[in-house]
Amino acid sequence: MRALTWQGTKDVRVETVSDPEIINPRDAIIKVTSTAICGSDLHLYDGVIPGVLAGDVLGHEFMGEVVETGPKSTLQKGQRVVVPFTISCGQCFHCTIQQYSCCSNSNPAEKQDMSATLYGHAMAGLFGYSHLTGGYSGGQAEYVRVPYSDIGPIVIPDHLDDDKVLFLSDILPTGWMGAENADIGPDDTVAVWGCGPVGLFAIQSALVMGAAQVIAIDHYPHRLELARKLGAKIVNFRETNVREALMEMSGGIGVDAVIDAVGMEAHGFAIDNMIDIVKQKVGFGADRASALKQAILSVRRGGRVSIPGVYGGMTDKFPLGALMEKGLQVRSGQTHVQKYTKPLLEKIEDGTLDTTFLISHHLPLEDAADGYTNFHDHQNEWTKVVLKPGMARGSTNTGTTTSKEYA
């Protein structure tokens, strides 16, 4: 089959690799119809996540048709399914309390040591990411072997197009959980750093959850415009003093909750961020956490900090004093996708959530490498790339973004 493979920093290529096979009884093979490039794929592209090996097939947002099933799979051939990026067994302690992304069985025993050393406990398995998370072949491919197919994949009714439901695989539940972790109440002002796909879905989710005001922070005009169209107030951090603006826009109280949808490669002007850039480049595992640092200083006393943004290593000059002295609550984590797929599918069906407004491009899987380059270098215009294994090489298809410039 054809698949997008990681070869090194800023080097991804579509190559021919072996077709996946049913290995365990609960496996299924999915023929991919749509797969997206995620912002966290850019962390792999930039080479700042450890444990990615040359030849690894990337991609963790995908859906498709069931073409083969193991004897214990509950899926049937021909069904359309969206597959959560988190691989979860459904039977361990964590899965039974819906902490699916903490599954203790989905990362193979022999692959658990590295993350256990780094983090104190092993990470669960994730599709198409790092060998820290199992080294599973990902979804930017024609076919994928999906383990525990009786637990993860959600069957999609025929009347819903791929574009409407694809993001159930990751970024929609990730944005939703990011908002949920902010414990939003009706009178709250919520600030969201980062208007990439996760940030945009967090904004939409926070508004659905009833926030009085959501303030979106970014520096790309087009992304900010998408946030404004959802109903958020916007702040451009290159033009505005963010902390001062947030204090004023929250009546001098400070924002009630902050959501960091930026993660480990935050842009920032502070000197410590420059040092962290260097450390990250030389493999020090330094996370550039300038968005999170600003969020912690911006949130009100007794406020909530939600971190859906991805971090992998350590950071220093962290405002620990502010965290303690202001009495903040922090919640974070990879998304417990399986917990959210069903309720969010209902919200897509009844029109509560719009999932297509951010798609800027459809590309053939064959042109996936171009998709990475553009999603990385032209973030203003390239807000979300959906790859289609079926599309002919070189063909393009505009997206469904609601921005006036790109509609």
Added chain:
Amino acid sequence: MHHQSSRGPLAGAAIGIGMLGAVALGGLIAKRKASPRSADDAPGYTARRSFGAYDVVGRTVTIREDRHKLFAFWRDFSNLPDVMENVVSITPRSSDGRAVWKIRAPAGRIVEIETEIAREIEGEVIAWCSVEGSDIETKGRVEFADAPGDRGTRVTLITAYDPPGGAVGKGLAKLWLREPAVQARHDLKRFKALMETGEITTSARTMDETRAAKMENTR
């Protein structure tokens, strides 16, 4: 846990070694007499000290499964190669619990170890040890205890071995048991995965890329 029942000057060593059953380790315990470990409530094998000539490794996992079912799986030693990836086969030799373990060694060699059951309490503990003349002197013990509430069963695997004299023996032991802590941890996690999910987790894309297939190919 019952292994802390004996306290006193020997407690530090006894906690770790006592678990291994009635095995002659007098010399080792005597060595430890000079500096007894203060008796905290941690398992002995978590001590920041070695157990002399013996390497002692212990690990616990919690498995969401019935204690007796887990015990029954383990008691049938022929099941263990499913989760112990360096063990080719374990064949019962007699009705009294003796078994022959065929274990992968480097360069495609197979080492044989004969074990006998040193202690067994239904649903709680199985301890085994190698008999005279084995290439490697080894002892193992697995304990099963109810976890709080509906969390299932806590399973603790403790292994110890004494590399025999002679260059060949030492070399073999070193190669086989290079990372005993890692091996025990992986074996236990595979046991947990198999018991909870019915499968040994693999991230391979094709059958010939699985660990099991690669093990076969290196024989």
